[in-house]
Amino acid sequence: MSSDLNDPTGVNHYVAPAATTTLVVDAVRVDEKPSNLWSDAWRDLRRRPVFWVSLLVVAIVLLMAIWPTLFTQVAPNNGCELSNSNGGPSDGHPLGFTFLGCDVWSRMVWGARTSLTVGLLATIIGTVIGLIMGAFAGFYGGWLDSLLSRIGDIFFSIPYILAAIVVMSVFSTNRNVFTLAFAIGGFAWASTARVVRAEVLRVRQADFVTASRALGKSRFGTLISHVIPNAIAPLLVITTISLAAAIVAEATLAFLGVGLGSDVMSWGNDIAQAQQSLRVAPMALIYPSIILTVTVLAFILLGELIRDALDPRARARR
Amino acid sequence: MSETAREPLLSVRDLRVAFESQSGSREVLHDVNFDIFPGETIAIVGESGSGKSTTASAIIQLLPGTGHVTAGSIMLGDDDLTLRNQAQMANIRGREIGYVPQDPMSNLNPVWSIGFQVKEAVRANGIASGKKEIEARAIEVLKQAGLADAEKRMHQYPHQFSGGMRQRALIGIGLAADPKLLIADEPTSALDVTVQRVILDHMAKLTREKGTSVLLITHDLGLAAERAERIIVMKDGEIVESGPSRLILENPQHPYTQRLVAAAPSIASQRIQAVVEDRGVQSLADVADAAPTLRVRELTKDYKIRQGSFRSEPFRAVDAVSFEIPRGKTLALVGESGSGKSTVAKMVLKLEDPTSGSIEVDGVDVAGLSRKETFALRRRMQPVFQDPYGSLDPMRNIGNTIAEPLEIHKVGDAASRRARVTELLDQVSLPQSLASRYANELSGGQRQRVAIARALALKPDIVVLDEAVSALDVLVQDQILKLLADLQSELGLTYLFITHDLAVVRVAADLVCVMERGKVVEQGTVDEIFANPTEQYTRRLLDAIPGASIPLGGAAAAGL
């Protein structure tokens, strides 16, 4: 009955040699570094080169928006001379000229400000509305959920670019950054709200929320201190991707002619204007296209990387 | 006793399995050796992480993710299964070796009918050919599995079946091709205990009739002893002990097995006593004179369930439930799923309002309290929930989690709260350094301790434990139950213990209340009910406890 090494298959009775240390049940084992969602995510992100590249691109574009004179001395609109129309690169004008004789590089740099301002504002508006609507609908449920979800459905059923087109067409006399941002954000919130609502519903089921209520915390208090912090992770991902979408929206609307007006610098405007001379001077169209695409790509990549970094399943696999 | 020279059906030698990850290769099975002989049932028993499921998966070469066999052999007759590729394994699977998985809901494809999924097993293993023959054989498989109206059931979808029916279908599929070996990986863990017994009996009958060998994977020692001739005990990827079931249970040799046997709750065990005092409870008369801390009378709860699109029917989740818990005692509310026990807990915690009936705490009816009074009342009643992975907010560190009750009820200042957190961590035997850590760094048992610490922060009188140990491994469960017993005697706590596991009731409670479908079927002291159950349902529940008749380890020595 004791350890029988000739009978490892235990037809009789096999007992493995006992370990020298005594058995400790459920010992506490923690790494030196504290681990929570955010610190783990950061550790994952910072060792990915794609993250740093995207961050760099975003930083450059941001810098262009805040401080355009750092990148170009040429004033975008003043230096336009028709005699330079569709000219190639020359001294001080590295990327050549547009159809109207304006400096391509300069317009690209100054256009960053428009895109980022509108993009950021629209995203903030959309995210804030979406967060509030989604969180209340998901958390309180019942008639409030039905009402807010119905409202969300209605807004959701109008593709936000089409809605923005209508709004900007109506506000044709009053086009500024704020109306454009509201036109985009005021409709794009619906998809954010849906995601927030789903996330809130998921968190609401968790026992720590019930425990909070059993302690006597108010529902609203529980929403703010327990549910929302847990919903921040997906919200962050959505915000980054929404920003990319908002920049595209601004460019598309500018291209269609219902953006901020043809005298305002916008990548979308530039592309629209360059359309007529596509055959002869394609670069005037391609350059702003590149910077637009690269900016959008950088934001989308950031959003995806953040999402992967925050994914709890991915954390378990690390 | 000399070994008869039988040829093993399956022979595993020096098996090693490893998983690949970003940080390298991690070996999870180390030198596993065992044989399975024709017609016998053996069980692999272990806690989570022991490698028992990995072993089962390795045999049919369906290791999840990056798992792979790094050394050793798995001989099925003359065939080494580790040398076969996936296409070759397909011939073995289903035909020679059948597999019954654990969770019946997630293991059936929701978009195809049950009949479809049975038929494809029949077809793939060459048991029948031609549409009519396959259909007939599939119906036969379902009938054999114990499903009535098999013809009708063929066209139904998994979500239209109950859990027990789905598992029967899976067992039927596993046995459809009359394999020589059936691997059953925790086949009934996801089911109610009475359903478990019926299904396992049925499975045993089928395998006996066909002469199929069975490899049963389970975490339940009693179940293994009852159903298997031999038991293999695994820990951390190794076999620590193996041998005939009775021998293992009556005379375990390895320290781990001894701990396992001692910790496994069963009818024969005794109530876990706190170290300090001896509190034998023999009959209701003994407890009658202590004042009831919690008294529930005729508690009823109706819900409206939506039927179809427009109608809604009332559904009585709790029906005239009454019980009392004297101060410092534990009452177990036991029942299967749908019995209403969790709903009672919610009402006691004032998370839901009863439709009728009363709840009294120290003689005061809680229904009539104002909001302020209810808020104050909450300090005296606190919950600990089942799911250790959901009961702690992942965004807060442990210290803040435990201190939250103090913040909500505005007890003390920052310094005194920190001191209290220190005190509580001590009481639940967790190191102080955990206060700045987060929940994801802790194991299930450790998280439950934190949940208990949080529940004790406001010095409550009543703790409602809603399946608080059900999700824990046996040894950890034992630890937590001992902790709860110690805390109860130290702090004079009254427990309302909700569980589906009668065996745990035996070791953890003084009084028991058996519920079925919302009603109290029987109640009394634990000793009385276990010795002399009067109701049929109670008897069925007691019979269903796996390993009920087997004296385990120390109990046999104690002369029970």
Next chain:
Amino acid sequence: MFGYILRRLLQVIPVFFGATLLIYFMVFALPGDPIIALFGDKTPNPAVVEQLRAQYHLDQPFIVQYFYYITGIFQGNLGSTFSGQSVNDVLARTLPVTARLAVMAIAIEFTLAIIIGTVSALRKGKLFDNTMLIIALIFVALPIFVLSFLAQYFLAIQWGWFKPTVGAQNDWGDLWLPAIVLGLSLYATSMRLMRSSVIDTLNQDWVRTAYSKGLTRSRVVPVHVLRNSLIPVITNSATNFGVLLVGATVTEGIFNVPGVGNTLFHAVQKHEGPTVVSFVTVFVIIYVLVNLVVDLLYGLLDPRIRYVK
């Protein structure tokens, strides 16, 4: 199932009214003279202004205006364009063209997305998968008007594979270039969704159980993985249709395809407010209907909806 259909139909009604009301509200309930605002910086013909005022019943309270507008829609009267043509006539001419374009684009999108998404998922992490992911990411980031111009410049102007614009000859064969552009633009998100859906499904327990029954990969993947993976892609295609509509507007404009989108495109560029509103409304109605159809289709795919216990 019947209950599901009924509930879905009932849900459409408030959404339909709500959406049209919202559009109407944006245009007519906000401060300022809507008619003048709609014309932007153009000076409208006074006769047209009067006609529009009468058409939109601007002397009546807002709700009455909306009522006339909605009953008009139900009677099939969608108003007239800036240039005086009836919207119905314009639709009769242009809708078939856009329909052809949409069908071609969706066909390209789905075929590519399903095939490449599945193969990528099955070869996760390998060269094919990584390449396809990068390509898809680029297409996701490229705004559709940029993609259109690039395609027009390189494929049509420089290499001459297609005609740079479509124009009057707009039968199936002539629509290849815009259809490819539109299809590729939509393909990117669908392919990524299909890929992640297949990856998720491959990890499901029932797939493992299917293998344990003795089924081979050639059966498990098409039967147990594909159908389940398609479900989220199909449901997403409803929302994606909104992207299609906007994309159609841009591509029809750039490639001069005489469809509904083109009309909207020019109306927007020329600041013809009333036309814009009419056609956006048409698009929204189509979008709501498509969503309804997709939801009903989803009920067919997923038996859990069909048979509620």
